[in-house]
Amino acid sequence: MRSDMPNDMLNDMPDDVAAGTPRIRLDHLFREFELGGGERRQVIDDISFSVRPGEFVSVIGPSGCGKSTMFNIIAGLETPTSGDVLIDGAVANGEREHTAYMPQKDLLFPWRTIVQNAALGLEVQGTPRKEARRAAAGLFAQFGLKGFEHSFPFELSGGMRQRAALLRTVVQGREILLLDEPFGALDSLTRIEMQTWLQEVWAEHSWTAVLITHDIREAVYLSDRVIVLSARPASVRLDVEVDLPRPRDLSMTTSPEFVRIEEQLIEVLHEESRKAFEAQKALR
Amino acid sequence: MTDVQQTATGAGARPVDPIAQAVQPRRRRRPRTRNLWANVVPSVVILAIVIAVWEVLVRSLEVRPQVLPPPSRVLEQGWAQRSTILEHAGATLQVTITGFAVSLVVAWIIAVSIDFSPVLRRGVMPLLVASQTIPIIAIAPLMIIWFGFGLLPKMLVVALVTFFPIVVGLVEGFNKTDREVTNLLRSMGGGRVKEFLFVRLPSALPTFFTALRIAITYAVTGAIFAEYVGAQQGLGIYMSVQKNAFRTDLVLAAVLVTAVLSICLYLLTFAIERLVIPWSFKERKARSAK
Ligand SMILES: Nc1ncnc2c1ncn2[C@@H]1O[C@H](COP(=O)(O)OP(=O)(O)OP(=O)(O)O)[C@@H](O)[C@H]1O
Ligand SMILES: [Mg+2]
Numbered sequence: 088m089r090s091d092m093p094n095d096m097l098n099d100m101p102d103d104v105a106a107g108t109p110r111i112r113l114d115h116l117f118r119e120f121e122l123g124g125g126e127r128r129q130v131i132d133d134i135s136f137s138v139r140p141g142e143f144v145s146v147i148g149p150s151g152c153g154k155s156t157m158f159n160i161i162a163g164l165e166t167p168t169s170g171d172v173l174i175d176g177a178v179a180n181g182e183r184e185h186t187a188y189m190p191q192k193d194l195l196f197p198w199r200t201i202v203q204n205a206a207l208g209l210e211v212q213g214t215p216r217k218e219a220r221r222a223a224a225g226l227f228a229q230f231g232l233k234g235f236e237h238s239f240p241f242e243l244s245g246g247m248r249q250r251a252a253l254l255r256t257v258v259q260g261r262e263i264l265l266l267d268e269p270f271g272a273l274d275s276l277t278r279i280e281m282q283t284w285l286q287e288v289w290a291e292h293s294w295t296a297v298l299i300t301h302d303i304r305e306a307v308y309l310s311d312r313v314i315v316l317s318a319r320p321a322s323v324r325l326d327v328e329v330d331l332p333r334p335r336d337l338s339m340t341t342s343p344e345f346v347r348i349e350e351q352l353i354e355v356l357h358e359e360s361r362k363a364f365e366a367q368k369a370l371r
Numbered sequence: 372m373t374d375v376q377q378t379a380t381g382a383g384a385r386p387v388d389p390i391a392q393a394v395q396p397r398r399r400r401r402p403r404t405r406n407l408w409a410n411v412v413p414s415v416v417i418l419a420i421v422i423a424v425w426e427v428l429v430r431s432l433e434v435r436p437q438v439l440p441p442p443s444r445v446l447e448q449g450w451a452q453r454s455t456i457l458e459h460a461g462a463t464l465q466v467t468i469t470g471f472a473v474s475l476v477v478a479w480i481i482a483v484s485i486d487f488s489p490v491l492r493r494g495v496m497p498l499l500v501a502s503q504t505i506p507i508i509a510i511a512p513l514m515i516i517w518f519g520f521g522l523l524p525k526m527l528v529v530a531l532v533t534f535f536p537i538v539v540g541l542v543e544g545f546n547k548t549d550r551e552v553t554n555l556l557r558s559m560g561g562g563r564v565k566e567f568l569f570v571r572l573p574s575a576l577p578t579f580f581t582a583l584r585i586a587i588t589y590a591v592t593g594a595i596f597a598e599y600v601g602a603q604q605g606l607g608i609y610m611s612v613q614k615n616a617f618r619t620d621l622v623l624a625a626v627l628v629t630a631v632l633s634i635c636l637y638l639l640t641f642a643i644e645r646l647v648i649p650w651s652f653k654e655r656k657a658r659s660a661k
Contacts, residue, residue: 164554191551194551194555211559212559
């Protein structure tokens, strides 16, 4: 851990107190990977931002910039090379019990029925099977999966599989959700439908969520704030408040405010994507 | 196909529940039996033709039965000797099953240990591969010298020829688990043991059953080979004795019984697989139906 950490925390203290302790705070996060042969690849270069309790924050950034790596660090699956993850004000590097993580692929197990898949997290955490499955089954109606409790994943459509994966994530009862491109693999109609649905479910729970996405519209539509990361190594390029009233509906996506934010994001994101692309070309 | 229905039904209004009702999980029954027949009928026809040609040729060329008896004679003489042959088949089955059971236990222990310890993996795998280069022809007689004519040396031969494919199948099956799944499980709070129980073990089972099928066919031939080298009972020693008495028909009858035995055990693995991992069957069926 960094030697200047206590100092750093003191400096930031007044800020935090003023706004209430953030649920998640990334404090000067760095991460590099050993590539073998003494080479290193820097993936995250000084990311700092906070997420308030109950806030929905989207993260967008060029492909390969380090979004999933950042998630892995927040989820405690990887440790930062330097910098800290703070959960409710306490350093939580490498701690896994705070967040529920939804990976890029649905990763539903083909040997488990949907309700068994949904209960996986609870079962892994030691909840007795029956109880875990009962808890999971209770959410099926809300997730549009009623009647599919005992189906196998291959019997479901893409959208349903994603909902099942999300159910598996939230049923763990953890307060922070990390969603890594949950709708990335869906066709655009299904995706819109899922966004609307997520928006509604969201309103009924008090989750704090960070969502990675490539879809700018999705980011604006769902979020209280959108963070744009730079090309690799990732740092925060832009941090935009989305000041649109909730509940939101699809008609809002054509409002001037929505379009303004969207354009602002598109511009920065394209600039960064271009940089990422140039960097790729230079490598060859 | 479900995707289409889904997007067609729900894009607008209330997206929470109606999607699910639109697509009901479907059951398919009939294609399975049809497939079975489609698979079996051609081989039965080919087999029947070969046997018919054999019968006709041997009779018309008047080949001596000591050299090559006609199939009808094999059946007839085999039937006459059925109680003796069955008794020997029983002994062979016993060797096969017990040897295979030993093999399974050993293979699981080795494979699971390897899965938990990279050091063991590096140390043991090369030895296992080396063990497969030992010619069983050389080792089987030695087994008899060391352990006598009883059950033990034959069980060992069966275990020796069958445990390797099972170990390899298991180890590869365990390793099919990719990093993202491991990460998911770890994020849920699972350690290495939970990862094994919740992911690595179940995902290895299809590969395990494939390996099991390969191994079980080796098992029967392994048992017969061990008996051939020296035994009091069993199809192997029966064949050896009949061969020395120039009873080619009875040797072939014993071969026939061996084949039937092997096929039965082979089919049994499907039945067991179906009981243990029904999901794998359903999934494969759905995929092939698409
Ligand atoms: N364990 C690792 N060792 C070496 N390099 C890694 C490792 N993990 C990730 N990287 C590199 O870090 C970079 C960022 O990867 P990451 O998966 O975080 O990107 P991403 O922003 O999630 O991309 P995408 O949008 O395609 O999902 C990539 O260049 C990747 O090769
Ligand atoms: Mg990613």
